[in-house]
Amino acid sequence: xxxTYGQPGGTAAAVSTAIEVSGLRKSFGDQVVLDGIDLSVPxxxxxxxxxxxxxxxxxMVRILATLSAADAGQVRVAxxxxxxxxxxxxxxxxxxxxFSATDTYLTAEENLLLMADLWHLTKRQGRxxxxxxxxxxxxxxxxxxxxxxxxxxxxxxxxxxxxLMGSPRIIFLDEPTAxxxxxxxxxxxxxxxxxxxxxxxxxxxxxxxxxxxxxxADLVAVLDDGEIVAQGTAAELKGRVPGGHAxxxxxxxxxxxxxxxQFGDRASRNDEDLTLQVATDDSARSVQDVLSxxxxxxxxxxxLHTPDLDDVFLALTGQSRKAQS
Amino acid sequence: xxNHDTVVSxxxxxxxxxxxxxxxxxxxxxxxxxxRRNVKQEMRDKVAIIACIGIPVLFLLLFVYVFxxxxxxxxxxxxxxxxIDYVLPGLIIMTAAAGLIGISTQTSVDMTxxxxxxxxxxxxxxxxxxxxxxxxxxxxxxxxxxxxxGIAFAVGFRSNATFMQWLGAAGLLAxxxxxxxxxxxxxxxxxxxxxxxxxxxxxxxxxxxxxxGIVPTATMPTGLRYFAEYQPFSPMINTLRGLLLGTSIGWxxxxxxxWCAGLGLLGLVWSISVFNRxxxxxxxxxxxxxGAPTQ
Numbered sequence: 001x002x003x004t005y006g007q008p009g010g011t012a013a014a015v016s017t018a019i020e021v022s023g024l025r026k027s028f029g030d031q032v033v034l035d036g037i038d039l040s041v042p043x044x045x046x047x048x049x050x051x052x053x054x055x056x057x058x059x060m061v062r063i064l065a066t067l068s069a070a071d072a073g074q075v076r077v078a079x080x081x082x083x084x085x086x087x088x089x090x091x092x093x094x095x096x097x098x099f100s101a102t103d104t105y106l107t108a109e110e111n112l113l114l115m116a117d118l119w120h121l122t123k124r125q126g127r128x129x130x131x132x133x134x135x136x137x138x139x140x141x142x143x144x145x146x147x148x149x150x151x152x153x154x155x156x157x158x159x160x161x162x163x164l165m166g167s168p169r170i171i172f173l174d175e176p177t178a179x180x181x182x183x184x185x186x187x188x189x190x191x192x193x194x195x196x197x198x199x200x201x202x203x204x205x206x207x208x209x210x211x212x213x214x215x216x217a218d219l220v221a222v223l224d225d226g227e228i229v230a231q232g233t234a235a236e237l238k239g240r241v242p243g244g245h246a247x248x249x250x251x252x253x254x255x256x257x258x259x260x261x262q263f264g265d266r267a268s269r270n271d272e273d274l275t276l277q278v279a280t281d282d283s284a285r286s287v288q289d290v291l292s293x294x295x296x297x298x299x300x301x302x303x304l305h306t307p308d309l310d311d312v313f314l315a316l317t318g319q320s321r322k323a324q325s
Numbered sequence: 326x327x328n329h330d331t332v333v334s335x336x337x338x339x340x341x342x343x344x345x346x347x348x349x350x351x352x353x354x355x356x357x358x359x360x361r362r363n364v365k366q367e368m369r370d371k372v373a374i375i376a377c378i379g380i381p382v383l384f385l386l387l388f389v390y391v392f393x394x395x396x397x398x399x400x401x402x403x404x405x406x407x408x409i410d411y412v413l414p415g416l417i418i419m420t421a422a423a424g425l426i427g428i429s430t431q432t433s434v435d436m437t438x439x440x441x442x443x444x445x446x447x448x449x450x451x452x453x454x455x456x457x458x459x460x461x462x463x464x465x466x467x468x469x470x471x472x473x474x475g476i477a478f479a480v481g482f483r484s485n486a487t488f489m490q491w492l493g494a495a496g497l498l499a500x501x502x503x504x505x506x507x508x509x510x511x512x513x514x515x516x517x518x519x520x521x522x523x524x525x526x527x528x529x530x531x532x533x534x535x536x537x538g539i540v541p542t543a544t545m546p547t548g549l550r551y552f553a554e555y556q557p558f559s560p561m562i563n564t565l566r567g568l569l570l571g572t573s574i575g576w577x578x579x580x581x582x583x584w585c586a587g588l589g590l591l592g593l594v595w596s597i598s599v600f601n602r603x604x605x606x607x608x609x610x611x612x613x614x615x616g617a618p619t620q
Contacts (some may be wrong), residue, residue: 065446066445067442067445067446087348087350088347088448090348090446090447090449091348091448092477093446095443095446096441097439097442097443099438099439100438100439101438101439101442102438102440102445103362103366103440103441104438105365105366105369105370106365106366110365113361114358117340117354117358118355118358118444118447118449119447120349120351120354146369162443168445182400207328233473307581
């Protein structure tokens with residue numbers, strides 16, 4: 001924990017890269033799970049690795065967190081090589097997996113104090129930090145209760161609190177909101193945001209939820225079948241998918257047909273629902289243009305859709321799968 | 326990776342300013358921390374406590390009160406004044422075997438919920454995870470043995486052993502417990518599910534019955550007798566019985582210690598190899614991260 005970096009006068013140039021991965025490969029038997037990954041996570045940022053089940057996200061986290069050995073490639077975490085200096089890596093990271101890695105026979109407080117002891121904090125530091133975290137994670141009332149009485153959401157919060165106990169500078173969160181209800185997910189997002197705001201930590205998270213990456217991450221990389229198929233800010237990725245659309249549902253078949261003729265190729269039709277999908281960009285004028293061409297009284301309702309990461313994801317991973325088959 | 330578990334120098338690391346170079350490792354402190362955790366866990370797992378003590382006590386009562394009367398008449402009891410004096414050593418050894426179920430199950434739970442993976446991402450003295458688990462479990466098993474002895478005394482067990490013989494018995498039991506516990510640890514680390522971890526060592530509980538534990542092996546048919554005499558628990562039972570009755574133990578103590586050392590070494594090597602190579606060996610990511618690619 002005494003390791004600091006990026007200071008002038010160090011042995012090398014100031015480091016602003018928390019995680020540096022190049023040419024990372026990993027196979028389990030015949031199955032290639034990671035096929036040449038390159039990525040770079042700036043210090044103090046939130047990086048989201050987005051991908052479907054089976055894309056290799058967890059394998060990636062396990063390798064970066066020194067739990068699993070890579071077959072090839074170079075990884076530096078906080079400037080330390082994960083193979084040659086695993087202990088130095090471990091002394092600056094915190095890891096929260098998909099399932100709560102808590103001791104259910106202990107109370108929440110005892111779990112936190114266990115972490116404090118393993119981070120070699122003093123008794124006083126441990127008690128102080130544990131009280132802070134219990135309060136921050138809304139577990140203060142439950143602090144003295146055994147963890148097996150906790151709800152799933154409480155266990156996930158405790159798990160994250162345990163990860164933060166030693167004030168790690170780089171935090172890995174493997175699907176931090178998997179299995180949480182919408183409210184639990186919001187709470188977790190708020191906690192993650194407050195972490196980045198209040199402390200200079202770097203967060204590497206994996207998720208299958210596009211909204212989550214969009215909400216939290218400065219940088220997003222899309223992982224599919226062991227390869228990074230796209231990388232950039234959420235806005236940049238969205239820009240790679242052609243515009244949004246207006247979804248118009250008509251009251252009658254005749255009005256639907258008339259409107260469909262009016263837009264021609266610009267619209268795709270769904271005859272069953274009497275729904276037309278007309279391409280727009282995100283300007284008010286383009287929406288006005290669409291509405292001005294039709295009889296607005298014949299429209300039952302209108303939905304506007306702006307491109308989100310879902311569209312990016314489907315476009316990118318769909319292509320990658322096609323290319324392979 | 327274990328070779329990095331001493332003081333790791335990172336002086337050449339690009340990101341480290343010169344000076345603050347190494348990660349200090351605290352073997353004793355980490356082992357003590359882990360031991361506290363494991364003992365707390367054991368004290369709160371009432372079901373495991375009851376199982377570890379209950380199984381041998383149940384057999385004790387069964388053999389003393391239900392079968393004891395008949396068995397006493399039909400067998401020569403190797404110099405034991407009453408049947409309970411004859412049968413107790415086998416049931417004490419059974420207690421050691423029952424302890425294996427405890428450690429195997431607890432270890433498997435730790436592996437599956439991912440807390441061992443959490444420990445492995447921390448800058449701690451890694452062997453402390455295994456050492457503390459074994460020490461805690463061995464202490465629990467030895468405490469269970471004391472309780473079983475207590476109950477045996479209450480229902481009529483008497484010993485002619487001298488102080489030195491009691492000391493020898495205690496040493497023998499400590500050695501048996503610690504060595505077998507490593508085997509239990511290996512079962513737990515290697516098990517794919519908690520259920521298989523708790524069932525795996527179960528046959529060992531019954532093994533003393535098919536040895537010199539309940540009746541003298543001389544009364545058995547030839548094939549079975551051969552197995553009963555040469556299986557690992559028989560020399561342990563014979564040695565303990567000799568010490569408690571104050572009779573001669575011959576060379577059985579040496580055979581018993583050799584078996585223990587061998588089984589303990591097997592458990593140790595097996596545990597370490599599973600612990601260090603889990604994900605590579607299996608070809609699947611370790612526990613705590615299900616839903617991963619290969620599953």
